[in-house]
Amino acid sequence: MSIIYGERIRLRAVEREDVKMFCAWVNDPEVTHHLTLCLPMSTVDEENWFDSLSRRDQAEKPLAMEVRDGDGWKMIGNCGVFGIDTVARLAELGIMIGEKGEWNKGYGTEAMTLLLRHCFETLNLNRVYLQVYAENARGKRAYEKAGFVEEGRLREAVYKRGKYDDVIVMSVLRSEWIARKKEK
Numbered sequence: 001m002s003i004i005y006g007e008r009i010r011l012r013a014v015e016r017e018d019v020k021m022f023c024a025w026v027n028d029p030e031v032t033h034h035l036t037l038c039l040p041m042s043t044v045d046e047e048n049w050f051d052s053l054s055r056r057d058q059a060e061k062p063l064a065m066e067v068r069d070g071d072g073w074k075m076i077g078n079c080g081v082f083g084i085d086t087v088a089r090l091a092e093l094g095i096m097i098g099e100k101g102e103w104n105k106g107y108g109t110e111a112m113t114l115l116l117r118h119c120f121e122t123l124n125l126n127r128v129y130l131q132v133y134a135e136n137a138r139g140k141r142a143y144e145k146a147g148f149v150e151e152g153r154l155r156e157a158v159y160k161r162g163k164y165d166d167v168i169v170m171s172v173l174r175s176e177w178i179a180r181k182k183e184k
């Protein structure tokens, strides 16, 4: 799979050198506030995770998100496709922008839009979904902008910081993706 280019970001394969940065991000409580991750992670944990990637299906390997930085590129997070069901032709998306200064600049929306294009036009999927904590208003808004619609709510499905939160399931169908493309 080659690098996926958007207007302002690109998605490339994750390299071993990225692990140090990932480790810093997953240990930042603000970054993981709306993520399942809640325990401290060591560099060894992250390296083991990286080593396990070699056994993953190519289409389910995480991607590093980069934005332009002068003449080069700067990594700001990661995202990816997982849980591909080749019969129902569906998959789930995930994303984490670890560089907090890069939040609210539209990069999350653009990354999800790129991943949707990748899922429908490269992987030939029919349904792409994600799960977002109800209190993650930024995430929910970014996904809506990318075309996701709320399809249901898993009540009190997560427990973090001493309380339960609902998990919202959002999705885009291939037919909706095509209709949206025609509108533009």
Ligand SMILES: CC(C)(COP(=O)(O)OP(=O)(O)OC[C@H]1O[C@@H](n2cnc3c(N)ncnc32)[C@H](O)[C@@H]1OP(=O)(O)O)[C@@H](O)C(=O)NCCC(=O)NCCS
Residues within 6 Å of the ligand: 031, 032, 034, 035, 077, 095, 096, 097, 098, 102, 103, 104, 105, 106, 107, 108, 109, 110, 131, 132, 133, 136, 137, 138, 139, 140, 141, 142
């Ligand atoms: C969630 C995340 C992917 C969103 O990406 P992003 O680049 O920050 O989001 P975008 O800039 O594309 O869009 C954010 C939108 O939410 C809005 N927003 C931000 N904070 C908000 C809040 N508290 N309430 C309502 N809307 C909010 C922004 O104004 C923007 O909408 P607009 O363009 O209509 O003004 C990113 O912030 C992130 O990775 N956060 C940490 C990890 C995480 O939460 N991952 C997702 C788990 S499901």
